[in-house]
Amino acid sequence: MKNKHQLVWGVILFGALAVLIVYSSGLFLLAKNAGTDVYTQGFYNSGMMGGRVNSNQNSSGEKLTPDQILSDVENYLKGYGNNLQVADIFVFTDADYYVSVEEKDTGRGAMEFLVNPYTGQIYPEPGPNMMWNEKYSMMMGGSFRYNANATDTATVNRTEAVKIADDFVKSQLGEAFSVPGEGHAFYGYYTFHIKEDDKVIGMLSVNDLTGEVWYHDWHGDLEQVISEH
Known part of the structure; x- marks a missing residue:
């Protein structure tokens, strides 16, 4: 019985040591990366x-x-x-x-x-x-x-999508914000520019089948918008 207990405790200690080694390696890599000047943005x-x-x-x-x-x-x-x-x-x-x-x-x-x-x-x-x-x-x-066979199956047209987006930003961000309709219709959704007092500050998307809104909250402060076409 004594040998059995020793074996169980040996397995537990070995497992704990393995976890500690892996954890320590992770901390080392994290510290190593934190000490560099490499630009990181989210994941x-x-x-x-x-x-x-x-x-x-x-x-x-x-x-x-x-x-x-x-x-x-x-x-x-x-x-x-x-x-x-x-x-x-x-x-x-x-x-x-x-x-x-x-x-x-x-x-x-x-x-x-x-x-x-x-x-x-x-x-x-x-x-x-x-x-x-x-x-x-x-x-x-x-x-x-x-998908080469993708077609326009939108049930929410652009005018309706702009209204949905504009109502969303006014309710979530404030009356100073608006969605005038600038942006693009993609296959399955629209992406519109958000303006604050007539200045573009970000964007959001509207699903063209359901009207669901997806606010792009992963961007930072906008410097400029360059339109190529």
């Missing part, structure tokens, strides 16, 4: 979303200009044929840049990206872009799904 740079790294990835440590971001995204889009182009670039002071992409032949929104302004890494934007996009879907792990 986008941790690899959890499988961000694609450009061949001309920036290594200077300086923040990329919007023109450089545009060039990076245009090169990235060449991998999906020649019918996609950059529509808008949202430049934020303390977060990844936002880039909307549209189809050249229809002018309709295709997909939305986030771009690390220091490394040039490109990631699918979370939220509606990944969950509601019926034609171009960038999934977890970076896999790209394209």
